[in-house]
Amino acid sequence: MQLTARQHEIMEIVKQHEPITGDQIAEMIGVSRPTIRSDLAVLVMLGMLDAKPKVGYFLGTQMTTAAETLKQLHEKRVKDVMSRPVIVKESTTIQDAVITMFLEDVGNLVVAGENGELAGVVSRKDLLKFTLGNAAAPQMPVSMVMTRQPKVVTVSPEDPVLDAAAKMIHHQVDSLPVIEESGAIAGSISTETTTRLLLELAAAEVSAHERDRSVNR
Template sequence: MIDFTKRQQEIIEILKKHEPITAEQIAEMLGVSKGTIRSDLAVLVMTGNIEAKPKVGYFLGKKNLNRLERSDWWHRTPVKDIQGVAVTIDATTTVNDAVISLFLEDVGTLIVVDEEHHLTGIVSRKDLLKVTLGNAQAASMPIQLVMTKQPKVTTVTPEDSVYEAARKMIYYQIDSLPVVKETDNKPNLLKVVGRVTKTNIVKALIEVESEA
C-alpha cells in the first residue's frame, strides 16, 4: 500500500468536492504552481486513485470511488436490507420453554410479542441465566416476570440506517435489536417485523468488501 504525501491527499480531497477539475484549478487551490503538482498528479493517476480526461480535467478513479462507496455503505443502507427473521415468544411462555427456544433457534435473545405481533418485551440469555441460578421454581415462571418490558427495549425501524443500528448496539452493549414499525400512528404500539444482529451487519460488510 502506497503512503501518499500530504499534498497528494489534499489533491484527492479537492477532487472529492470539485471533480472534474483542471490541474491549473487544483494548483490554485493549493497555492502552488501547476509544475509543482505535476509529479503528484502522475503518481495518483498511475495508482488509479484519480483519472484524467483531455479537455475535461481530473476526477476520482475507480479505486477511490469504491472506497467512498464502502465508507458510505453504513449510512445509505437501510436496516431492512440486512435484517433477519425475528425469533418471538409470547408473554405466557415459561422460562423453561424460553430456554429451549434459545437453544433450538441458536439466538442470544428472544423477542416477546402479543397475539398481534406487537412488541411487549425482550429477554436475553443473561436474563434467563440470572433467574434460574439457585431458583428451583424459575422453570415454571412466565417470561413476562423476567423480560425487559417494551418501553425500555431499544429498537430500530426498517428505514433506519445500518450505522444507526450498529451505533445503538455498541452504545447499549447489546447483540441484537428488534426491527419494528409503528401501528396506526401510535408510537407505543410497535409491530415486530424482524431483527438485526451484529452477525447480520458483519456478514453484509464482508459481502460489500468482497464485491469491491
C-alpha cells in the same frame, strides 16, 4: 500510506472539478506545476487518481468504488436486512424459552403480549443469571426475567442500518426488535447482520477493484 496535507487538498480539488488539468490544480493551490508533480504521481500510483492525456485528472477507480460502497451503506434500511423475529409469549416457561433459543440458534428472544405487541426481550445472559442455583426457574414464565417495555431499545423498518448499528453499540446489546409504527413486531436486526452486510459490501468493492485492474492491464 498516509497522504500529506497537499495530497488531501489535491484530492478535494479533483473531486469538485474533475476532469481538471495539472496546471489548473497547481494554480488553485497556488504553487507551480513541478511542485505537485510527485504528489500527482503518488495519487495515480495508489489508484486514487486517474489521468488521461488532453483530458486531465479525475477520481480513480479505488475512490469511486469506495464512494459507491459508502453510498450503498448509507442507503441501506433496516427492512432490507432484518431477519424473522423469534417470538415467545409472556407465559412461555423459561425452560421452553431456552429450548426455543437453542433450536433457533439466536441470542435473544422477542416477547409478545396478549395482542401481539412488544412486551419485552430476553437474552441468553438473562436466562443464565436467573436459572443458576434456582431449581424452580425452568417452570417460571419468561416474563419474570425479560427486560420490559419501555426499557427495550427498538428500531423501525425505515431506520438506516447505520443508526441501528450505532444503537446496538451504544446500548451494548446484540440485537434490536424492529417495530412498525402500528406497534407490530416486524423483525429483528443483530450485530451479526450488520457485520455481514459490511463484509459483503467490502468484498464487492475488492472484486470490482480487482476486475478494473485486470481490464486496465
